[in-house]
């Protein structure tokens with residue numbers, strides 16, 4: 001498509017004003033690249049709660065009402081529950097608005113195609129944001145890997161422990177959408193939070209050749225199953241192997257300003273390793289990034305390791321991109337489909353007893 005960068009602040013609307021708005025909004029505050037002109041949510045309570053953030057913005061109960069109002073909008077920040085992504089994005093692109101969508105793109109390849117087709121038909125952009133690739137310790141990890149300091153990379157290891165105690169409050173209505181996803185076989189750990197982990201693998205080491213998965217399940221409250229314990233292993237097209245293990249520690253208290261998620265990333269090279277010790281939660285109280293080389297450990301004490309900052313930086317990237325049209329979008333709609341394929345190949349592998357599945361082989 002021919003994208004003409006804006007030479008003025010972009011006129012933006014938020015669509016969905018729920019839990020994650022609290023972090024996405026940080027990219028829009030005091031940002032000369034953007035003017036927030038509208039807020040959309042069917043919940044009157046949510047609209048009333050968010051209105052003071054943007055006193056000049058107009059409020060709408062639906063995107064259709066905003067479109068019919070005649071208010072000029074260039075781009076929308078889409079924070080809809082996952083089951084509404086496909087229809088919602090097709091509708092929003094149809095109104096002629098660029099879309100910055102929260103991950104995951106959607107639940108299956110047919111819906112993803114519908115969304116990409118809608119972007120082409122409207123001549124508008126579809127970006128699927130992943131804040132993790134803007135989290136400074138992970139950005140620094142990537143720099144270290146690419147510097148060659150670790151030597152040739154031998155492997156990638158991610159660990160995630162989901163705990164049930166601590167963190168911020170998540171409304172019951174937010175959980176209801178999550179439960180709907182779980183019932184469709186798109187669990188919160190592998191598919192929702194997992195999106196970020198799969199995204200970092202592709203971001204660091206490129207396309208996936210084959211994935212093998214063993215997706216477990218644990219009933220946490222009657223009728224509600226969480227998708228752990230789970231283990232994914234894979235090989236990138238460049239031969240680097242990765243492993244990601246997900247464990248549930250339902251009674252473990254984890255200090256966190258956000259979700260209770262104890263996460264680690266470790267890249268091992270022929271000469272040493274680099275490890276990110278935490279992200280969303282405040283698990284290990286070491287510096288967030290450590291690099292071991294030749295018998296010495298180097299610790300990074302001054303990185304911005306507040307997880308919320310990654311939302312600010314991801315949003316800044318998008319709003320700047322609209323002013324320049326330059327560089328990677330992180331992620332374009334088509335790139336997001338590669339992450340979706342990685343997740344869906346994991347489910348296909350699990351269903352086949354853990355055999356290797358090439359994400360590109362999925363119809």
Ligand SMILES: NC(=O)c1ccc[n+]([C@@H]2O[C@H](COP(=O)([O-])OP(=O)(O)OC[C@H]3O[C@@H](n4cnc5c(N)ncnc54)[C@H](O)[C@@H]3O)[C@@H](O)[C@H]2O)c1
Pocket residue numbers: 015016017018019020021040041042043046061062063079080081082084102103104130131171173174175177192
């Ligand atoms: N990047 C991350 O780490 C991260 C973390 C949490 C959530 N998310 C993503 O953010 C999105 C929203 O999640 P959340 O936790 O804020 O959910 P939420 O349920 O708290 O909020 C969703 C909001 O959308 C509103 N809504 C429902 N239907 C609507 C419609 N048709 N039009 C406009 N608004 C509508 C709801 O009233 C609610 O206020 C999801 O895609 C989720 O995957 C990402």
